[in-house]
Amino acid sequence: MLDNKSKYTQRIKAEAKRLGFLSCGVSKAQFLEEEAPRLEKWLNNNMNGEMRYMENHFDKRLDPTKLVEGSKSVVSLLLNYYPEEKQNDTSFKISKYAYGTDYHFVIKDKLKSLLHFIQDDIGEVEGRAFVDSAPVLDKAWAAKSGLGWIGKHSNLLTQQVGSFYFIAELIIDLDLEYDARVTDHCGTCTACIDACPTQAITEPYVVDGSKCISYFTIELKENIPTAFKGKFDDWMFGCDVCQDVCPWNRFSKPHNEPLFNPHPELLAMSKKDWDEVTEDTFKKVFKKSPVKRTKFLGLKRNINFLKE
Ligand code: SF4
Ligand code: SF4
Numbered sequence: 001m002l003d004n005k006s007k008y009t010q011r012i013k014a015e016a017k018r019l020g021f022l023s024c025g026v027s028k029a030q031f032l033e034e035e036a037p038r039l040e041k042w043l044n045n046n047m048n049g050e051m052r053y054m055e056n057h058f059d060k061r062l063d064p065t066k067l068v069e070g071s072k073s074v075v076s077l078l079l080n081y082y083p084e085e086k087q088n089d090t091s092f093k094i095s096k097y098a099y100g101t102d103y104h105f106v107i108k109d110k111l112k113s114l115l116h117f118i119q120d121d122i123g124e125v126e127g128r129a130f131v132d133s134a135p136v137l138d139k140a141w142a143a144k145s146g147l148g149w150i151g152k153h154s155n156l157l158t159q160q161v162g163s164f165y166f167i168a169e170l171i172i173d174l175d176l177e178y179d180a181r182v183t184d185h186c187g188t189c190t191a192c193i194d195a196c197p198t199q200a201i202t203e204p205y206v207v208d209g210s211k212c213i214s215y216f217t218i219e220l221k222e223n224i225p226t227a228f229k230g231k232f233d234d235w236m237f238g239c240d241v242c243q244d245v246c247p248w249n250r251f252s253k254p255h256n257e258p259l260f261n262p263h264p265e266l267l268a269m270s271k272k273d274w275d276e277v278t279e280d281t282f283k284k285v286f287k288k289s290p291v292k293r294t295k296f297l298g299l300k301r302n303i304n305f306l307k308e
Helices: 004-018 035-044 058-062 103-121 138-144 191-195 213-219 247-251 264-268 271-275 279-285 290-307
Strands: 023-028 073-080 127-131 165-172 201-203 235-237
Touching (some): 004 023, 004 073, 035 058, 073 103, 103 165, 138 165, 213 235, 213 290, 264 279, 279 290
Antiparallel strands (some): 023 073, 073 165
């Protein structure tokens, strides 16, 4: 006979599936012992560049019980964003995760629905939802919960569906049945390290965020250092190279979330169109997309950097 912990865990996982999440795994909410020295070393080596927010809340980032009082479990969820259609080959590129509506809104709604389900179905459960938010080490939690392993490019990946998905969490005060890690299947492969246009993967499993194209094109507010000129491989917002070359992404399957579909014009635009892009077109094509984060002038800066 199933005990309550197992029953609740199964019901939560079934509801996560019904809501459209790719998978759901659970870990005990506790201090992330293994990640603590790694995060500290990464920050001490300034691999966060100007992303100073990563230095904040160090204790809370490593211990969910400090972030959400009384929490017992971290429920990790994956949501697929791999698109059926891609930008045309003659275009400057944006990362596939940013094609459609900003994932924060899409996932937050689903997480809220899952939390309400738990509260209706199980009882008085308190918790908080997190989507790509600075205080939670989402990849570490997803790996701990058996949803995949962290590859040499430092993304979470699986043998079944590769790595093109968002990661989100519910941190709740309910005891659940916890999942075990899966094995690392990177083996002797070094495809991501070899293909990175800026050599940002300085050693297996270590990405120097301050050299990554995603950082330069999205996070960096100042001018992009000229030393990186000609190295961006036409990426104007984010970069998917290390994921695109990963052999496990042969198994990526298109998402079925209409909100992640791109504006048709985004797929049709060429480099010339981007070069001449107006603020009106920017607003239309990226109406609800995460690309809005760079603002029109930020994207123009990136395009100019690619052209000059
Ligand atoms: S996202 Fe691009 S620049 Fe960053 S580590 Fe991967 S391949 Fe390198
Ligand atoms: S490209 Fe190879 S080394 Fe890199 S994450 Fe994928 S399997 Fe691992």
